[in-house]
Amino acid sequence: MLAGLAKCGLFSEARDLFDEMPERNAASWNTVVDMCCKMGDLRAARNLFDEMPERNVVSWNAMICGYAKAGDPDSARELFDAMPRRDSVSWNAMIGCYVRNGRFPEAxxxxxxxxxxxxxxxxxTVVAVLPACAHLGALDIGRWIHAYxxxxxxxxxxxxxxxxVEMYGKCxxxxxAMRLFDHAAKKDVFLYNTIIEVLAMHGAVEKVFEVFDYMRSEGFDPNDVTFIALLRACNHVGLVETGLKYFHMMNxxxxxxxxxxHYGCAVDLLGRTGRLEEARELILGMPMVPPPVVWTSLLSACVIHGNHKLGEEVALHLIELEPRSCANxxxxxxxxxxxxxYEYAAKIRRMMKENGVVKxxxxxxxxxxxxxxxxxxxxxxHPRCKETYEMLDRMASRLxxxxxxxxxxxxLHDVDKxxxxxxxxxxxxxxxxxxxxISTNSGAAIRIAKNLRICEDCHLFMKLASNHYKRQVIVRDCNRFHHFNEGSCSCSDYW
Known part of the structure; x- marks a missing residue:
């Protein structure tokens, strides 16, 4: 009865029933603890957990999952370490908690x-941990998990x-990634969306369209996520009209x-090709109140194309909307x-400091x-710090x-050359x-994952280094992949 009330969302009635129970066992305690966690009332859940006369592994797991969903990995880990006995659910919950909260090395x-x-x-376990490999670009660990x-x-x-597929693609x-996709005996929309997203990140736009057409021929209808990937693929190579065609095709x-x-992708698509006024009109014509993320896409385009007047207008509007967001x-x-x-730049940095905003x-x-x-x-x-900086100096001189x-x-700072x-x-x-x-064999590919957009200087540096050192350098920034080889990049300098 207690479980039934909880599953029907009748939480107050479930709690009243629990309080009236003349006799309780671990199952009844666990049910109400789990219910409080799902409600997001972690304080009540923890109080009940601490009051339990007897806890089993299910009790501990319920609390760990509750902290994970609440975005509190430290409290979850504290409980995990205190557990007298753990099962696979405990480990899976804690690994998933770290991944969900962006603590990938710890996962x-x-x-x-x-x-x-x-x-x-x-x-x-493997479904929980593979996204950590994907985020960090840990290909060798991902391959080991695949072999396992x-x-x-x-x-x-x-x-x-x-x-x-996601791990290989994002690493x-x-x-x-393509081999695993092609050999799948059973495919669903999620698998199609994942491979389309991966192909889009690598700028393989023709392959994206091919997979999309194949998906439809197999009887799978695209969903919201499919079109986000399609729009991003068009964005990476500047196919404005094709992207807008997909945008309108949705409806x-x-x-x-x-x-x-989708509006954010369309604004980005127009903005990055310099069609800033069209991007602005699209934002103003949105059927919902434009959220900050859409204005941020326009601001980024203004920075790229040097439209300072519109950029300043958009940025000040964004700072008003999100005074705690560092990106604006x-x-x-x-x-x-x-x-x-530089005096204006310094003024903005002072404003950041005054508002307690950290870059x-x-x-x-x-x-x-x-x-x-x-x-x-x-x-x-970091390890081998002295050798790394010495190598970097030699690289700069040679290049x-x-x-x-x-x-x-x-x-971007006002200092000398x-x-x-x-x-x-x-x-x-x-x-x-x-x-x-300095850490890999001659000729081995080097894979780097970056949390922000790669700058123009680093992009040029990577191109020249790939040619001079005869290495393939693969960089994944926050937008896409860059495959540097023999002095050129797969993005054709459009990113």
């Missing part, structure tokens, strides 16, 4: 600890396959009402800096020998002899590249 470390504790990972799936005969259902191995052919995300301040300050209006630091990760290393701009707290000229417009060059040289992706060159 991988916990996955290793799980194996050392002789708890056998199952399909739920085969060795342990873990069922390769559509969820496991989809997680593997830069498009061939492996005319599939009766799908475009959501905020940073883009406006960057726009001022590129226009040599999100650039971070790049690289996997070496099954271990993920993270680098921040100017970072000196300058081959025509490298630092893009000083990408250095030498200071700007030094700041650019110490960007996180360059540190990761230098570390990769």
């Amino acid at each position: 991988l470390e916990l996955f290793r600890s799980m194996q050392e504790s002789n708890v056998k990972p199952d399909e739920v 799936i085969r060795k342990q005969r873990i069922k390769m259902d559509v969820h496991v396959r989809t997680a593997l 830069g191995s498009l061939e492996d 005319t052919e599939f009766r799908l009402v475009p959501k905020v995300e 301040y940073v883009m406006l300050a960057n726009m001022y800096s590129k226009a040599n209006r 999100k630091p650039g971070c790049s990760s690289i996997e070496i020998d099954n271990r993920v290393y993270e680098f921040f701009a100017g970072d000196r707290d 300058k002899r081959e025509g490298y000229k630092p893009c000083l417009l990408s250095a 030498s200071g700007k060059e030094q700041a650019l040289l110490h960007h996180s992706e360059k540190l990761a590249l230098a570390f990769g060159l």
